[in-house]
Amino acid sequence: MxxxxxxxxxxxxxxxxxxxxxxxxxxxxxxxxxxxxxxxxxxxxxxxxxxxxxxxxxxxxxxxxxxxxxxxxxxxxxxxxxxxxxxxxxxxxxxxxxxxxxxxxxxxxxxxxxxxxxxxxxxxxxxxxxxxxxxxxxxxxxxxxxxxxxxxxxxxxxxxxxxxxxxxxxxxxxxxxxxxxxxxxxxxxxxxxxxxxxxxxAVLLTERQLHALRKSSESLKLAYNELIAESTKRGSLEAQLRQSQKLEALGHLAGGIAHDFNNMLGVIVSSLNILRRKLRRNEGGLDPLIDSAMDGADRAAALVRRLLAFSRIQPLNPEPLDVNSLVIGMSAILHRTLGAHIHLATVLAPDLWPTRVDANELESAVLNLAVNARDAMPTGGQLTIETQNTELDACYTDENPSVRPGQYVMIVISDTGVGMPPDVAAKAFDPFFTTKPIGKGTGLGLSQAHGFATQSNGHIKIYSEVGRGTCLKLYLPRYLEDSEAVEAPPQPQPQPPEEEFPRGRPGEIVLIVEDDEKARQATAQGVRELGYTVLEAESGKEAIRLLRARGDISLMITDIVMPEMDGARLAREAVFRRHALHVMFITGYSQHAIARDGMLDPDVNLLTKPFSLAQLARKIRDVLDARGDLPKGKP
The missing domain is CATH 1.20.120.30 (Aspartate receptor, ligand-binding domain)
Structure with missing residues (x-):
């Protein structure tokens, strides 16, 4: 048009x-x-x-x-x-x-x-x-x-x-x-x-404009009144829609609970009926029936615990905990649960901070996340569990208002499964939401982990790409000794002064390649704030075109997971054309999960999301001042 x-x-x-x-x-x-x-x-x-x-x-x-x-x-x-x-x-x-x-x-x-x-x-x-x-x-x-x-x-x-x-x-x-x-x-x-x-x-024209402005003001007032009436009507409709959605959610919740409880009660009732008949006839073989009834009761109790965890009202028994020891202790049960077709890899930070949580509930959350990852890899794959220390700053908490800034112990669970589209990932923590067939899952695994993290003053974040896999990051607050906690309660960590950030120069041109528009704009805004000149590309092909047209690009920052041409392939083609080009990768996946998937070598320049402006500034400066190794990712 x-x-x-x-x-x-x-x-x-x-x-x-x-x-x-x-x-x-x-x-x-x-x-x-x-x-x-x-x-x-x-x-x-x-x-x-x-x-x-x-x-x-x-x-x-x-x-x-x-x-x-x-x-x-x-x-x-x-x-x-x-x-x-x-x-x-x-x-x-x-x-x-x-x-x-x-x-x-x-x-x-x-x-x-x-x-x-x-x-x-x-x-x-x-x-x-x-x-x-x-x-x-x-x-x-x-x-x-x-x-x-x-x-x-x-x-x-x-x-x-x-x-x-x-x-x-x-x-x-x-x-x-x-x-x-x-x-x-x-x-x-x-x-x-x-x-x-x-x-x-000028006086005549001003008077004419004032007359037109008065007429426009009257029209605007009339339109405003109509808008208020329409807004009131729409608000009423939205309230009705929300009520309908609540009823639908409650119906979904009740249906899910009824389905699972009926299954469990069916096992218990059937076992007890057969047990009573055998007792009347003085027959043997009673222990399997008792075990079956107890198993149904245990499953019902576990379902109740999940509901309490989701509702964040379950009683917790938090104690100081070494997460590395918990993950090592879970290795045997994880191997049995995942099966032989799933390769389990662990990358544990040697100087991991302690945290203070309920060990049983954390073990249940990790197990649920691992089971979900296993189900996402029906033909096999790799599951990576990683621990590390991290700090969430004010920039991250501004985007996630429910999180407090501070120091956290992070548990990362990554898989190489089918992944989830954005609309599915947005509802992944909803109770009883599941993409599995009927009878294959309750839909409470992720919601239980979310409820546990929230009740423990922590946070959980999901990253997923269709056909690439999913990465779940569980943040638990760092535990300080009682004396330290009294003297220095957790406070929002201020951003370091701007002059402490390594700055760039307008002559240093940075090309940012990211298929997600909002993520690309956010990264570009941060790089411009650091003083660099920024070019943007939404795909690998567009990035190659810009590199051909501009010979003055100093650094290319690219996402790893992109359609058609991923970040590793783009980096190889870009460096082949421009041997002096610096390359830096950004991703929502953990570094070890990406490297072990064969996409990148572990020694490349990589910055994982979320990152602060200070971390971005230091990483860019390090990459520009010291030439990194060329990527050797998968073709």
Whole structure:
């Protein structure tokens, strides 16, 4: 379906056009003001040039006036040294030359004026020298020849031309400045009008929007009232549905109990009836009948204990316990229960913490979980029981609110059976829920283990993949000595400060491969929080495509259990293409169960779920800083 196009509203377009015109008017105003300032500067420049020309002309005329005064009065007070006059004239010429350098015509006139002034100055000095020698008549004769006057007239004519040129420029520039001033005033007036127009338009549009908002508010209120009515109606229907589900669950529960109790009571009643008949006839063979009745009674008592465990009201006798010793002690019964077609493997932590639980109930829970695992492997397989110390942090407990953060002893039971789809795994702990045929199971095994774990302040978690197997993790609180427990009661473990986490750099690119979207997003968010650049792929094929397209990927984090191409095969193909690529695996299964299933070697980089942000940060940093072995999983 084509994506719906979104256009701008008329109001928005109107405002955009109005503000564009306003911006253009502002630009014109600013440009006009700049032109007015430039015209004013040129007017001032013209006045400065005229002043310099007048000063130069005055200096020439003063020199001639001094000469005439000396001729008339013969008083040496009228005379100045030649160097002083030459310096003054040269200074005037230099000043004018600097001012008219950008005007070629004025510069040409100045170049003509300079030699005339020098020649006139030489004539004046010559006459002064003659008069100082006392020959005033010869000096007067030079004056009468008219050479000096002709030279002066030429100088005056050139200066007059330059002044006339500057006058013309002054008038032209003054006119430009007047025009610029008029244009500026017009632009300012237009700008004021435009601002007023935009303001009026904005007010009108705002009023229109407010009117539409009021109508929308009324419609929203009406829709809200309808929603409340619909929600109330739906709530009533949901309450009825929940009641119906409760009745159905109670019926299912009653039916399951009735079925099992009828079987057990049938054995007891039948055995007692036959026993009574044999007693009347004084016949032998009574012990098997008594044993059969006792067995039925024992099974009924066990069913009651399971019901109490599920309801979390069974009486427990918790004592400090070494789980490793319990698992070792159960080896014989587990081998007999599982049968020859199931291979049992145990991986026990050497420094396992003690826990404080009811040993009999824990043994029953482990046995029930093992039996369920056996039934999931009808053609044989491997069952792995593993123990280890672990710590559940605030991040894990946020996702599982019924769990308290702290230190736990973990018992992991993994099988290589048929596995469960997500919808079945979600109901695995429900009472009397079973996928086995009628008469093959009560459906209380997992619910009994769940009830026992909860009543013992512990936790149980299930991971399963269809065709891959199931992993059950049973968490039991670590037991501290009485003195330690009094001094340091269990408290939520705070996350270590962020600066303690090994950080990444944006240049370090991490590819996360996970078929479960929510799990992939959660892992990607954590890796981004650590400062890395993250790419995501939902399958092995997409990961290979990204590796071909991007040569700068530093690390690939992949789930092990994925459809079509599992994590081990993906890692081999990825490392074959990129020998320098670092690979890290994540999985909900235990490390030993995965390794013994032949999927991965035990020395590869593996992080098991659940993991904290600190654990993820340290593991990524370790993998990137120290090259791990290449995976050798199954083809």
């Amino acid at each position: 084509a994506e719906t196009r979104k256009f701008l509203s008329v109001e928005t377009i109107s405002l955009i056009v109005a503000f564009a015109i306003l911006a253009f008017a502002g630009f014109v105003t600013a440009r006009t003001e700049q032109q007015r300032r430039e015209s004013g500067a040129w007017v001032r420049h013209t006045l400065v040039v005229e002043s310099a020309l007048y000063r130069l002309d005055g200096a020439i005329r003063r020199a001639e006036s001094e000469e005439r005064g000396y001729i008339i009065t013969r008083d040496r007070a009228y005379l100045r040294p030649k160097d002083e006059i030459a310096t003054q004239l040269e200074k005037g010429l230099a000043e004018v030359g600097a001012l008219v350098a950008d005007d070629s015509e004025q510069a040409e006139r100045l170049s003509e004026l300079r030699p005339l002034i020098e020649e006139r100055l030489e004539q004046l000095q010559h006459k002064i020298d003659i008069m100082r020698a006392g020959d005033f008549e010869a000096a007067a004769e030079i004056v009468r020849t008219g050479e000096g006057k002709a030279l002066t007239d030429r100088i005056d004519a050139l200066v007059a031309e330059m002044i006339a040129q500057e006058d013309a420029l002054h008038r032209q520039r003054d006119l430009q400045m007047s025009e610029a001033t008029d244009t500026l005033q017009t632009a300012i007036g237009s700008l004021i009008v435009l601002i007023a127009g935009v303001a009026v338009l």
